[in-house]
Amino acid sequence: AQSVTQPDIHITVSEGASLELRCNYSYGATPYLFWYVQSPGQGLQLLLKYFSGDTLVQGIKGFEAEFKRSQSSFNLRKPSVHWSDAAEYFCAVRDNYGGSQGNLIFGKGTKLSVKP
Amino acid sequence: EAGVTQFPSHSVIEKGQTVTLRCDPISGHDNLYWYRRVMGKEIKFLLHFVKESKQDESGMPNNRFLAERTGGTYSTLKVQPAELEDSGVYFCASSRIAGGETQYFGPGTRLLVL
Numbered sequence: 001a002q003s004v005t006q007p008d009i010h011i012t013v014s015e016g017a018s019l020e021l022r023c024n025y026s027y028g029a030t031p032y033l034f035w036y037v038q039s040p041g042q043g044l045q046l047l048l049k050y051f052s053g054d055t056l057v058q059g060i061k062g063f064e065a066e067f068k069r070s071q072s073s074f075n076l077r078k079p080s081v082h083w084s085d086a087a088e089y090f091c092a093v094r095d096n097y098g099g100s101q102g103n104l105i106f107g108k109g110t111k112l113s114v115k116p
Numbered sequence: 117e118a119g120v121t122q123f124p125s126h127s128v129i130e131k132g133q134t135v136t137l138r139c140d141p142i143s144g145h146d147n148l149y150w151y152r153r154v155m156g157k158e159i160k161f162l163l164h165f166v167k168e169s170k171q172d173e174s175g176m177p178n179n180r181f182l183a184e185r186t187g188g189t190y191s192t193l194k195v196q197p198a199e200l201e202d203s204g205v206y207f208c209a210s211s212r213i214a215g216g217e218t219q220y221f222g223p224g225t226r227l228l229v230l
Contacts, residue, residue: 036221041223049218090159103172103175104159
């Protein structure tokens with residue numbers, strides 16, 4: 001079965017510092033990968049997605065992610081974190097097995113805190 | 117264009133009571149998904165509608181949960197009778213096309229069963 005692992009439950013970074021959130025997936029073929037963000041009191045917002053092509057994907061709010069097949073990873077990065085980036089981040093893969101038609105499999109999420 | 121909306125935003129009920137959650141997808145989106153996040157766990161898939169038809173309900177936990185989407189527009193998810201372990205955040209998402217198309221999520225309904 002497919003799965004997504006986000007090894008870091010909680011990360012704290014200083015404002016202006018760089019950020020990398022880790023995501024590993026298990027899937028035999030080329031996966032469809034997503035990063036979503038949930039700010040306090042808000043719903044899930046799509047940051048970026050990877051389906052095929054260029055393995056470095058640009059998203060909204062200055063985020064990017066790189067698909068590395070050899071490492072089964074899709075880590076999210078941002079060069080300089082802003083206080084407004086404090087939120088919970090979810091990595092997800094599209095379920096392609098069985099009768100599934102596109103439902104997502106999520107990691108447990110990583111909470112990001114930003115220090116002034 | 118309005119996003120996915122969910123009602124209510126919060127619900128606190130006692131064990132054994134019934135609760136009905138509602139989701140209004142983005143207009144024109146045939147695909148509607150329900151997900152749930154129990155505290156401390158992953159967001160997990162519950163079921164998928166294509167228009168008014170249940171395409172995949174493999175994630176529904178048990179027969180206390182009933183989802184409907186009459187007319188292929190909004191959807192309801194009823195829990196009857198509610199148990200303590202049903203507490204969590206229930207998300208709804210919609211997409212125009214199943215599969216690779218982006219799913220747009222609503223803000224979720226936070227359900228607490230006491």
